Amino acid sequence: xxxxxxxxxxxxxxxxxxxxxxxxxxxxxxxxxxxxxxxxxxxxxxxxxxxxxxxxxxxxxxxxxxxxxxxxxxxxxxxxxxxxxxxxxxxxxxxxxxxxxxxxxxxxxxxxxxxxxxxxxxxxxxxxxxxxxxxxxxxxxxxxxxxxxxxxxxxxxxxxxxxxxxxxxxxxxxxxxxxxxxxxxxxxxxxxxxxxxxxxxxxxxxxxxxxxxxxxxxxxxxxxxxxxxxxxxxxxxxxxxxxxxxxxxxxxxxxxxxxxxxxxxxxxxxxxxxxxxxxxxxxxxxxxxxxxxxxxxxxxxxxxxxxxxxxxxxxxxxxxxxxxxxxxxxxxxxxxxxxxxxxxxxxxxxxxxxxxxxxxxxxxxxxxxxxxxxxxxxxxxxxxxxxxxxxxxxxxxxxxxxxxxxxxxxxxxxxxxxxxxxxxxxxxxxxxxxxxxxxxxxxxxxxxxxxxxxxxxxxxxxxxxxxxxxxxxxxxxxxxxxxxxxxxxxxxxxxxxxxxxxxxxxxxxxxxxxxxx
Numbered sequence: 001x002x003x004x005x006x007x008x009x010x011x012x013x014x015x016x017x018x019x020x021x022x023x024x025x026x027x028x029x030x031x032x033x034x035x036x037x038x039x040x041x042x043x044x045x046x047x048x049x050x051x052x053x054x055x056x057x058x059x060x061x062x063x064x065x066x067x068x069x070x071x072x073x074x075x076x077x078x079x080x081x082x083x084x085x086x087x088x089x090x091x092x093x094x095x096x097x098x099x100x101x102x103x104x105x106x107x108x109x110x111x112x113x114x115x116x117x118x119x120x121x122x123x124x125x126x127x128x129x130x131x132x133x134x135x136x137x138x139x140x141x142x143x144x145x146x147x148x149x150x151x152x153x154x155x156x157x158x159x160x161x162x163x164x165x166x167x168x169x170x171x172x173x174x175x176x177x178x179x180x181x182x183x184x185x186x187x188x189x190x191x192x193x194x195x196x197x198x199x200x201x202x203x204x205x206x207x208x209x210x211x212x213x214x215x216x217x218x219x220x221x222x223x224x225x226x227x228x229x230x231x232x233x234x235x236x237x238x239x240x241x242x243x244x245x246x247x248x249x250x251x252x253x254x255x256x257x258x259x260x261x262x263x264x265x266x267x268x269x270x271x272x273x274x275x276x277x278x279x280x281x282x283x284x285x286x287x288x289x290x291x292x293x294x295x296x297x298x299x300x301x302x303x304x305x306x307x308x309x310x311x312x313x314x315x316x317x318x319x320x321x322x323x324x325x326x327x328x329x330x331x332x333x334x335x336x337x338x339x340x341x342x343x344x345x346x347x348x349x350x351x352x353x354x355x356x357x358x359x360x361x362x363x364x365x366x367x368x369x370x371x372x373x374x375x376x377x378x379x380x381x382x383x384x385x386x387x388x389x390x391x392x393x394x395x396x397x398x399x400x401x402x403x404x405x406x407x408x409x410x411x412x413x414x415x416x417x418x419x420x421x422x423x424x425x426x427x428x429x430x431x432x433x434x435x436x437x438x439x440x441x442x443x444x445x446x447x448x449x450x451x452x453x454x455x456x457x458x459x460x461x462x463x464x465x466x467x468x469x470x471x472x473x474x475x476x477x478x479x480x481x482x483x484x485x486x487x488x489x490x491x492x493x494x495x496x497x498x499x500x501x502x503x504x505x506x507x508x509x510x511x512x513x514x515x516x517x
Contacts, residue, residue, distance in 0.1 A: 012387070015042050016381060016385040022042075023035050040376075042380075042381035043377040057380045061380065064342040068160075068167050071346040071349040073368060074352065076121045078327075079324060082324040092133065103203070110148050111192050113152075114156040115155045116159070119156035119472075119473040122152045123473045127481060128480060130144050140206050146499075147195075148477055150498075153464045153471055153473055154191045154465070155188060158180075164427050165457065176338045177335035177336055178338065187513040190509060191462065191510045194510070334347075378431070391433070395437075399436075399440050402416060404441040410455065414455070414507055417460050422463055433456065437456055462506055462507055465502055466499050466500055468499075470499070478490045478495075
């Protein structure tokens with residue numbers, strides 16, 4: 001592609017630079033408008049500077065990617081309501097054998113869950129639980145948080161729905177879910193194993209100084225206990241029936257009967273009334289008859305109704321959770337069968353909204369529309385920058401050195417992707433390089449073209465582990481930890497000390513395992 005006129009190149013570069021600064025540093029002092037507004041500002045400047053026309057700007061927005069992203073976010077909202085992530089959290093602490101075992105579990109569970117539910121969602125819901133486990137067992141939070149963020153990034157590389165850049169690659173490269181999964185799965189498995197090994201080398205002594213106690217399982221038990229307490233309280237209407245009694249002693253006695261008995265049959269025995277209330281036989285008999293007996297019956301009837309409602313509620317909740325899991329499994333099966341990914345995700349999302357049989361607004365309000373708008377602006381901004389000819393000129397210079405059919409070329413291509421992903425972020429890097437890398441590989445063979453797309457997906461995702469600013473998942477873990485009650489701060493250099501060697505080693509070890517199936 002030829003270079004555009006100098007004025008257009010200059011103005012397009014300025015618009016892209018503004019977008020880049022606000023995307024990487026959303027709270028800059030001179031323009032603290034955030035990433036989403038910065039994305040729209042860059043898109044608007046591309047049109048105002050006449051780098052692209054309004055028609056070209058609208059056509060640059062990739063609707064299939066937005067549809068797939070929207071569908072997966074809605075499904076994730078319902079999965080969170082169905083306690084999926086609560087079960088994942090309990091799985092982390094179930095019969096844990098120490099800090100090292102917990103770290104390995106975090107790596108494996110976060111990798112698998114991020115491949116299905118996206119890395120950002122996984123980090124949002126698991127960060128606070130991991131901090132709680134670390135605090136209760138006197139474990140250092142840093143290795144556990146690094147295990148969560150890094151493994152979430154590695155695991156998300158395995159599927160098209162694992163992260164946003166994979167969505168772009170799967171749609172633009174016309175790669176099916178199965179091809180994507182089996183093309184990257186060997187590298188993902190090796191990457192997780194290497195990541196665990198590096199974490200254990202770095203933090204093994206730190207984790208072995210404090211051992212997890214068997215009471216880690218009480219995390220789940222505490223949650224269940226709290227649910228039981230709040231689920232079986234008497235309502236004010238039930239308690240108001242006690243006003244029909246003439247004596248506070250009778251109120252205390254009947255409360256003792258209701259709260260202390262283990263079976264309903266005990267309520268109607270005079271001996272149990274006598275034993276629990278410490279009154280004489282005459283008083284116990286009078287409690288079973290007259291006004292006290294009627295009030296006791298009302299209390300027992302109300303309690304029976306409450307228990308029946310609780311049972312019905314539990315069955316309804318179980319049925320609803322089952323429906324959510326079945327719909328999600330149906331979506332995954334549709335993706336594995338090669339059906340359209342965007343419409344499969346949207347269909348699953350709408351099926352859950354209809355089955356919920358409630359006003360959909362509360363669920364739809366949890367969708368990150370700011371992220372969707374950010375993508376719209378980014379598509380337009382990157383398309384405008386592409387039209388300046390600068391990315392094409394840079395790739396023409398590097399193309400002869402980054403050929404996909406040689407080991408040296410793959411290594412150079414990986415380094416270019418690593419650097420650009422940490423400078424311009426991974427999604428813009430994919431949008432800038434994707435078509436050019438694929439076109440260069442297509443000259444060799446169609447098989448190499450798909451392999452080039454998969455290498456781009458793998459390296460751009462792993463590049464997010466290099467620094468704290470490398471991916472949104474890292475920032476989410478850092479921000480969630482900072483806002484937690486413990487107030488733990490994961491520093492930039494603390495992450496870099498682990499992230500730099502981990503990223504380079506994992507990329508070098510697993511890069512040759514990526515193949516097109």
